[in-house]
Amino acid sequence: NAGVMQNPRHLVRRRGQEARLRCSPMKGHSHVYWYRQLPEEGLKFMVYLQKENIIDESGMPKERFSAEFPKEGPSILRIQQVVRGDSAAYFCASSPATGIDQPQHFGDGTRLSIL
Amino acid sequence: DQQVKQNSPSLSVQEGRISILNCDYTNSMFDYFLWYKKYPAEGPTFLISISSIKDKNEDGRFTVFLNKSAKHLSLHIVPSQPGDSAVYFCAASAYGQNFVFGPGTRLSVLP
Numbered sequence: 001n002a003g004v005m006q007n008p009r010h011l012v013r014r015r016g017q018e019a020r021l022r023c024s025p026m027k028g029h030s031h032v033y034w035y036r037q038l039p040e041e042g043l044k045f046m047v048y049l050q051k052e053n054i055i056d057e058s059g060m061p062k063e064r065f066s067a068e069f070p071k072e073g074p075s076i077l078r079i080q081q082v083v084r085g086d087s088a089a090y091f092c093a094s095s096p097a098t099g100i101d102q103p104q105h106f107g108d109g110t111r112l113s114i115l
Numbered sequence: 116d117q118q119v120k121q122n123s124p125s126l127s128v129q130e131g132r133i134s135i136l137n138c139d140y141t142n143s144m145f146d147y148f149l150w151y152k153k154y155p156a157e158g159p160t161f162l163i164s165i166s167s168i169k170d171k172n173e174d175g176r177f178t179v180f181l182n183k184s185a186k187h188l189s190l191h192i193v194p195s196q197p198g199d200s201a202v203y204f205c206a207a208s209a210y211g212q213n214f215v216f217g218p219g220t221r222l223s224v225l226p
Contacts, residue, residue, distance in 0.1 A: 004158070033213060042204060042218040043159070056213055091158050103149055104214060106158035 006092050006107035014115050019079040021110045025094030032075040033093045087114045118142045119207050121217035129225050134192040136220050138205030145207040150190045153202045195224045
C-alpha cells in the first residue's frame with residue numbers, strides 16, 4: 001500500500017464533534033476515491049473526486065459528510081457532528097485515470113471511533 | 116441490492132492445495148473485474164484484474180477466470196501458502212467508473 005498516504009491512522013471523536021480525514025494520492029494520480037468499511041462488511045463507495053471537482057458522490061450520506069480535493073494539498077473527507085454510527089474504517093484509493101486496466105491503489109485507512 | 120456477491124464468507128485450504136474463491140455479479144454492464152487482498156489493519160492490495168474481453172488472466176500463482184454468460188468470476192491460487200491467509204474482495208466496474216466491492220471471503224491456509 002506504499003504510495004497512498006492516509007492520516008491519521010486512528011481518530012477518536014466524541015459525539016457532535018467534527019472528524020477530518022486526509023488522503024494524499026500516489027504520485028502522478030489525479031483521481032481519488034473514498035470508501036467506508038463497517039465491521040464485518042465490504043467496502044462501500046462514497047465519493048470520487050478529481051482535482052477541484054467532485055465527479056460522483058452517489059455514495060455519500062446526504063447530510064454531515066463532505067469531501068474535497070483542492071488544487072494543492074490532500075483530499076479531505078469531513079464528517080460534521082459525528083454520531084456513533086460513523087464509527088468505521090475509511091479508505092482512500094487513487095488512480096491515474098479511469099478506463100480499462102486502471103486498478104485503484106488503496107491507503108491503509110483511518111479508523112474512526114466515536115465515543 | 117448487492118451487485119457483487121461473494122457467497123462464501125470463509126474458506127479453509129491446506130497449504131500446497133488450490134484455493135478457489137468465487138464471485139457473482141448481477142450488472143451486465145460491468146466490464147472490468149478485480150481481486151484485492153486485505154490483511155487486518157491494512158488497506159486492500161490489488162492482486163489481479165480481467166477485462167470483459169478476456170476469459171482468463173494469469174499472474175504467477177494467481178489466475179482469474181471470467182464466465183460472462185454466467186456472470187461469474189473466480190480466483191484460483193495455486194499452490195496456496197500460509198501468507199495467502201487474508202480477506203479477498205472481488206470488485207467490478209462499468210466503463211471505468213467507481214468500483215463495486217463484494218463483501219469478501221476470508222481465506223485461511225492451514226500449514
